[in-house]
Amino acid sequence: xxxxxxxxxxxxxxxxxxxxxxxxxxxxxxxxxxxxxxxxxxxxxxxxxxxxxxxxxxxxxxxxxxxxxxxxxxxxxxxxxxxxxxxxxxxxxxxxxxxxxxxxxxxxxxxxxxxxxxxxxxxxxxxxxxxxxxxxxxxxxxxxxxxxxxxxxxxxxxxxxxxxxxxxxxxxxxxxxxxxxxxxxxxxxxxxxxxxxxxxxxxxxxxxxxxxxxxxx
Amino acid sequence: xxxxxxxxxxxxxxxxxxxxxxxxxxxxxxxxxxxxxxxxxxxxxxxxxxxxxxxxxxxxxxxxxxxxxxxxxxxxxxxxxxxxxxxxxxxxxxxxxxxxxxxxxxxxxxxxxxxxxxxxxxxxxxxxxxxxxxxxxxxxxxxxxxxxxxxxxxxxxxxxxxxxxxxxxxxxxxxxxxxxxxxxxxxxxxxxxxxxxxxxxxxxxxxxxxxxxxxxxxxxxxxxxxxx
Numbered sequence: 001x002x003x004x005x006x007x008x009x010x011x012x013x014x015x016x017x018x019x020x021x022x023x024x025x026x027x028x029x030x031x032x033x034x035x036x037x038x039x040x041x042x043x044x045x046x047x048x049x050x051x052x053x054x055x056x057x058x059x060x061x062x063x064x065x066x067x068x069x070x071x072x073x074x075x076x077x078x079x080x081x082x083x084x085x086x087x088x089x090x091x092x093x094x095x096x097x098x099x100x101x102x103x104x105x106x107x108x109x110x111x112x113x114x115x116x117x118x119x120x121x122x123x124x125x126x127x128x129x130x131x132x133x134x135x136x137x138x139x140x141x142x143x144x145x146x147x148x149x150x151x152x153x154x155x156x157x158x159x160x161x162x163x164x165x166x167x168x169x170x171x172x173x174x175x176x177x178x179x180x181x182x183x184x185x186x187x188x189x190x191x192x193x194x195x196x197x198x199x200x201x202x203x204x205x206x207x208x209x210x211x212x213x214x215x216x217x
Numbered sequence: 218x219x220x221x222x223x224x225x226x227x228x229x230x231x232x233x234x235x236x237x238x239x240x241x242x243x244x245x246x247x248x249x250x251x252x253x254x255x256x257x258x259x260x261x262x263x264x265x266x267x268x269x270x271x272x273x274x275x276x277x278x279x280x281x282x283x284x285x286x287x288x289x290x291x292x293x294x295x296x297x298x299x300x301x302x303x304x305x306x307x308x309x310x311x312x313x314x315x316x317x318x319x320x321x322x323x324x325x326x327x328x329x330x331x332x333x334x335x336x337x338x339x340x341x342x343x344x345x346x347x348x349x350x351x352x353x354x355x356x357x358x359x360x361x362x363x364x365x366x367x368x369x370x371x372x373x374x375x376x377x378x379x380x381x382x383x384x385x386x387x388x389x390x391x392x393x394x395x396x397x398x399x400x401x402x403x404x405x406x407x408x409x410x411x412x413x414x415x416x417x418x419x420x421x422x423x424x425x426x427x428x429x430x431x432x433x434x435x436x437x438x439x440x441x442x443x444x445x
Contacts, residue, residue, distance in 0.1 A: 065313065066444075066445075067309065067312060067313070067445060068445050069445045086444075087440075087444070090312065090313055090444070091313065091314065091316075093313070095309075095313055097309070099306050099309065100306070100309050100310055101305055101306035101307050101309070101310070102307060102310060103235070103239055103305075103307055104305070105238070105239045105242040105243055106235070106238065106239065106242075110238070114231055114234075114235045115310065115314050117227060117228065117231035118228050118231055118232075118311075118314040118315045118316075119314055120224055120227075120228075156310065
């Protein structure tokens with residue numbers, strides 16, 4: 001075991017990471033959704049992307065996550081001063097989005113245990129996160145309410161301790177305790193040196209934002 | 218200490234276990250494959266039966282019928298492997314979490330066990346109902362293993378290709394034709410040799426070569442098909 005790894009309360013130093021994207025363009029057929037969007041985020045920062053429905057917020061986040069290839073522009077994400085390629089970036093980011101779904105035939109615990117094996121993290125991490133977001137572990141994922149599904153998305157996104165969180169309308173469908181729980185998790189993530197890109201129709205949900213991009217048309 | 222190979226294998230195994238866990242709870246593929254196989258077996262046996270086909274004709278016709286039953290049963294159930302992930306929107310989470318090649322191999326392993334189980338159930342029943350005597354059971358087992366693997370690998374590859382397309386059912390049929398046709402021709406030939414007690418000839422090595430080719434093609438193509 002590494003020196004000190006077993007000590008209570010020990011937190012390893014978080015190496016630096018940085019996200020920089022420039023001139024990101026994306027079209028769907030004739031429809032131009034993103035037209036040269038640029039921005040950056042550093043450890044401890046929140047980059048807020050606002051704009052009305054259809055302005056390209058979700059498309060930008062999907063491009064940043066590596067789920068969509070931009071037609072033009074560059075996206076550079078570095079961890080430990082090492083640039084990650086798209087495949088590595090895709091596996092490193094934490095992603096919360098309304099269209100993110102899980103296996104309805106499996107319980108909440110089984111879903112997280114499956115992804116923990118894929119992410120190469122200990123299954124206990126999933127149980128700890130379920131406890132934090134207040135989800136019953138043995139409930140079938142297919143029977144969750146929309147607010148509970150959003151809690152599961154948060155637990156899933158934080159499972160592998162990502163340094164970059166990409167959050168698409170992250171507080172939708174929450175009741176007050178649910179929103180309070182995930183705001184606490186986001187605050188811890190930022191305090192630990194993580195960063196977040198948040199897409200939201202308005203900035204009303206956020207008290208503290210370091211940078212803002214408005215995609216309003 | 219985990220090596221990259223062991224973590225890759227653990228990922229593939231996790232996908233395989235997840236597939237079977239979901240399958241046991243929904244029984245979609247099991248019911249589809251089982252019902253299709255049962256129906257075609259009954260239709261064939263009622264219409265041809267042990268007395269309906271002479272021994273000479275039987276050796277020519279029955280291996281073809283056996284592989285047609287296996288092919289259509291598989292075609293009815295296996296295309297869902299990736300389509301289900303897209304339709305239920307679980308594909309996004311998988312894309313972000315899984316290594317593409319490990320995902321492909323986990324799905325292939327699931328398809329393989331399903332096809333082998335189907336072949337193990339259908340073949341003895343088919344042989345008994347059609348009064349089919351197999352002179353070389355070892356070669357028949359080889360034909361079913363190599364042919365079943367090719368069927369699973371080819372179907373998994375085509376299922377991955379069509380998953381994000383519209384008109385998935387039509388596309389599966391169109392793409393499966395060139396991919397699975399050589400496999401079926403070779404598998405029928407090896408099965409016929411097994412029934413007659415002849416040597417395997419070149420068909421069995423060709424079948425194994427086909428299996429290797431489809432596996433390599435799948436591993437190389439899948440990351441490009443799966444990711445944007």
